[in-house]
Amino acid sequence: MIQQILFCIALGIAIFIFSKNLKFIIRNIKLGKDLDVSDRKPERITTMLKVAFGQTKMAARPIPAILHFIVYAGFMIINIEVLEILIDGIFGTHRVLSFLGPVYDFAIGFFEVLALLVLVSCVVFLVRRNVLRIKRFFGREMTSWPKADANYILIIEVVLMTALLKMNAADYLLQQMDADHYVKAGSFPISKALFVPFFEGFSAETLMLIERVGWWFHILGILAFLNYLPFSKHFHIIMAFPNTYFSNLDAKGRFTNMPEVKKEVELMMDPTADPFAVPAPDTNAEPTRFGAKDVTDLNWRQLMNAYTCTECGRCTSECPANQTGKLLSPRAIMMATRDRLDEVGKNIDKHGEKHDDGKALLRDYISEEELWACTSCNACVEACPVNIDPLSIIMDLRRYLVLEESKAPQELNMMSTNIENNGAPWQFSQADRLKWAQES
Amino acid sequence: MLNVPTLAQMKASGDAPDVLFWVGCAGSFDDRAKKITKAFAKLLEKAGIKYAVLGTEESCTGDPAKRAGNEFLFQMQAFGNIQTLNAYEVKDIVTTCPHCFNTLKNEYPELGGNYTVKHHSQYLQELLNEGKLSIEGGAFKGKKITFHDPCYLGRANGVYEAPRALIEKLDSEMVELKRSRANGLCCGAGGAQMFKEAEKGEKEINIERTEEALQANPDIIAAGCPFCNTMLTDGVKHFEKESKVKVYDLAELVAKAEDLI
Numbered sequence: 091m092i093q094q095i096l097f098c099i100a101l102g103i104a105i106f107i108f109s110k111n112l113k114f115i116i117r118n119i120k121l122g123k124d125l126d127v128s129d130r131k132p133e134r135i136t137t138m139l140k141v142a143f144g145q146t147k148m149a150a151r152p153i154p155a156i157l158h159f160i161v162y163a164g165f166m167i168i169n170i171e172v173l174e175i176l177i178d179g180i181f182g183t184h185r186v187l188s189f190l191g192p193v194y195d196f197a198i199g200f201f202e203v204l205a206l207l208v209l210v211s212c213v214v215f216l217v218r219r220n221v222l223r224i225k226r227f228f229g230r231e232m233t234s235w236p237k238a239d240a241n242y243i244l245i246i247e248v249v250l251m252t253a254l255l256k257m258n259a260a261d262y263l264l265q266q267m268d269a270d271h272y273v274k275a276g277s278f279p280i281s282k283a284l285f286v287p288f289f290e291g292f293s294a295e296t297l298m299l300i301e302r303v304g305w306w307f308h309i310l311g312i313l314a315f316l317n318y319l320p321f322s323k324h325f326h327i328i329m330a331f332p333n334t335y336f337s338n339l340d341a342k343g344r345f346t347n348m349p350e351v352k353k354e355v356e357l358m359m360d361p362t363a364d365p366f367a368v369p370a371p372d373t374n375a376e377p378t379r380f381g382a383k384d385v386t387d388l389n390w391r392q393l394m395n396a397y398t399c400t401e402c403g404r405c406t407s408e409c410p411a412n413q414t415g416k417l418l419s420p421r422a423i424m425m426a427t428r429d430r431l432d433e434v435g436k437n438i439d440k441h442g443e444k445h446d447d448g449k450a451l452l453r454d455y456i457s458e459e460e461l462w463a464c465t466s467c468n469a470c471v472e473a474c475p476v477n478i479d480p481l482s483i484i485m486d487l488r489r490y491l492v493l494e495e496s497k498a499p500q501e502l503n504m505m506s507t508n509i510e511n512n513g514a515p516w517q518f519s520q521a522d523r524l525k526w527a528q529e530s
Numbered sequence: 531m532l533n534v535p536t537l538a539q540m541k542a543s544g545d546a547p548d549v550l551f552w553v554g555c556a557g558s559f560d561d562r563a564k565k566i567t568k569a570f571a572k573l574l575e576k577a578g579i580k581y582a583v584l585g586t587e588e589s590c591t592g593d594p595a596k597r598a599g600n601e602f603l604f605q606m607q608a609f610g611n612i613q614t615l616n617a618y619e620v621k622d623i624v625t626t627c628p629h630c631f632n633t634l635k636n637e638y639p640e641l642g643g644n645y646t647v648k649h650h651s652q653y654l655q656e657l658l659n660e661g662k663l664s665i666e667g668g669a670f671k672g673k674k675i676t677f678h679d680p681c682y683l684g685r686a687n688g689v690y691e692a693p694r695a696l697i698e699k700l701d702s703e704m705v706e707l708k709r710s711r712a713n714g715l716c717c718g719a720g721g722a723q724m725f726k727e728a729e730k731g732e733k734e735i736n737i738e739r740t741e742e743a744l745q746a747n748p749d750i751i752a753a754g755c756p757f758c759n760t761m762l763t764d765g766v767k768h769f770e771k772e773s774k775v776k777v778y779d780l781a782e783l784v785a786k787a788e789d790l791i
Contacts, residue, residue, distance in 0.1 A: 351602050355605040358606075381601075414731045416730070465721040467681040467685065469681075493599065498599065499726050506603055514555040520589065521586055523586050527583075
């Protein structure tokens with residue numbers, strides 16, 4: 091009875107804190123500008139099923155793809171057992187679903203095999219990060235926290251899987267002893283082989299203790315892990331789904347035509363346009379900015395992208411600028427956007443909406459040098475396994491630099507002047523456009 | 531000398547072309563790119579296509595301005611070009627520049643410019659398939675040709691097959707680069723980088739790309755973009771391989787096979 095009460099309290103606290111943090115993130119994402127992505131629903135569902143659920147874009151790198159798929163599938167399937175753990179925890183039952191008989195036996199055995207595969211995969215992942223030191227996991231944005239975060243996640247998963255198998259081993263032995271409360275159910279191929287030899291000869295009391303500790307550790311671990319997600323790159327296990335659903339379905343080469351610029355150009359170029367037909371500006375409205383200086387100038391999809399990033403570094407490793415030693419790293423762009431958004435969100439909670447901390451995404455988090463190193467080649471967008479678009483953020487920041495601050499590199503200003511004056515990025519006269527036809 | 535009809539001339543004689551050849555700034559002014567323009571014009575002529583160019587009425591699509599963040603200038607350019615194109619009731623456009631291709635195809639429609647736009651690799655493939663052009667003789671027989679995917683043709687618009695189909699028709703040996711198609715490495719010119727010095731780093735992107743291309747040990751590096759062409763040509767010169775390895779545009783390859791250039 092005490093255990094049931096404790097369990098319900100733990101569950102309640104976990105759900106409360108998680109929903110609070112989730113609300114913080116959703117509110118932050120909504121700080122972004124509007125963007126209508128209510129179109130093409132069937133195509134969006136297909137994209138989500140393919141890219142997030144089916145992980146098709148992971149296939150470009152087969153070894154991590156297989157390992158990742160094991161951990162992902164293992165996580166999803168083993169979590170079916172969490173359902174049973176929840177019921178058992180609340181009602182004080184034990185293996186409440188065991189009435190399913192052979193199906194149950196098979197399921198538990200299958201979960202054990204998966205648990206072992208997950209465990210091994212996580213160990214391989216740890217080796218790749220810490221022993222093989224694969225280049226993608228390093229780089230200037232991979233400071234101590236992102237590195238530790240990745241290791242914590244893997245270690246937690248190893249510990250959780252170990253707790254599950256230990257619990258099963260003790261349970262199995264208790265079942266053999268015909269211990270009270272322990273129904274004979276489940277099959278334990280892995281825990282029998284790995285842990286039972288160590289527990290042989292233990293008394294029923296000790297085994298019960300091991301079983302209970304394993305059970306509590308497993309479920310408290312899962313609840314704690316749930317609450318770790320919003321602070322971690324591991325949040326991608328949730329965000330990958332909405333992020334791919336809402337992702338850009340147009341040709342990657344199509345950049346947005348800024349509607350606020352379109353209005354101005356039409357007024358300027360159209361002789362029939364009536365400037366007085368424009369409604370009087372709303373004096374209370376926030377002045378609109380051309381391009382993005384801070385995270386709140388970006389749209390909500392770009393902000394959602396930032397919370398989805400799992401810092402895998404595929405974007406950066408494919409980036410031509412990064413490969414040739416430039417400062418630009420698309421992963422750093424995403425991490426900077428997320429960190430700045432977190433900061434803005436915390437400021438609002440502390441000081442209210444109008445607070446200005448004097449900082450911005452541009453320059454305090456992302457430098458001009460990074461932005462001007464981009465070739466807009468879309469390699470980062472192509473590489474992202476969850477359809478994040480770092481390029482659109484780079485472009486919006488460039489737009490702010492040019493349209494609001496006139497701060498393009500000198501050569502680009504000259505290029506613009508040439509286009510304005512003679513319709514070409516170089517200083518050639520438009521009258522000479524057909525000269526090539528006269529040359530032999 | 532080529533006889534290149536302009537839209538203005540055609541309209542004056544009450545005629546209209548089947549397709550507008552959008553030459554682009556590089557194709558009009560850059561010495562290397564002008565050769566590509568001429569090669570493609572000769573191919574159009576040989577295939578008996580009724581085409582025209584805008585000539586002095588053509589202006590930059592605004593692509594480099596847009597990628598450099600100057601949306602205002604881009605939309606001014608787009609506005610002007612769309613007015614010209616719509617005044618001539620242009621419906622079909624072919625261009626030898628993937629940047630013009632991408633902008634005309636993807637970014638102009640929302641601003642009022644709706645055209646069927648093709649890259650010249652797609653257009654040439656159609657001409658070959660329809661039998662309007664045929665490649666005979668073995669100018670490239672046994673030659674090793676590799677293809678560099680332009681970002682704005684490949685990743686940006688998913689056109690990977692047309693350039694390869696052309697190379698295959700040349701009866702040559704096609705070797706793929708290590709990073710090709712969707713994984714292709716940029717030449718370093720996109721995003722208006724063509725018009726500025728690279729930011730500081732350890733290496734130029736075109737050197738990285740050319741190095742990879744040379745590792746495939748080709749006789750010819752084929753390009754489908756005037757800017758890629760410049761970057762790769764410079765790269766080949768950097769490695770002092772210009773006597774052994776040539777950089778040609780797809781149009782030049784087909785025109786050479788046809789003995790037109």
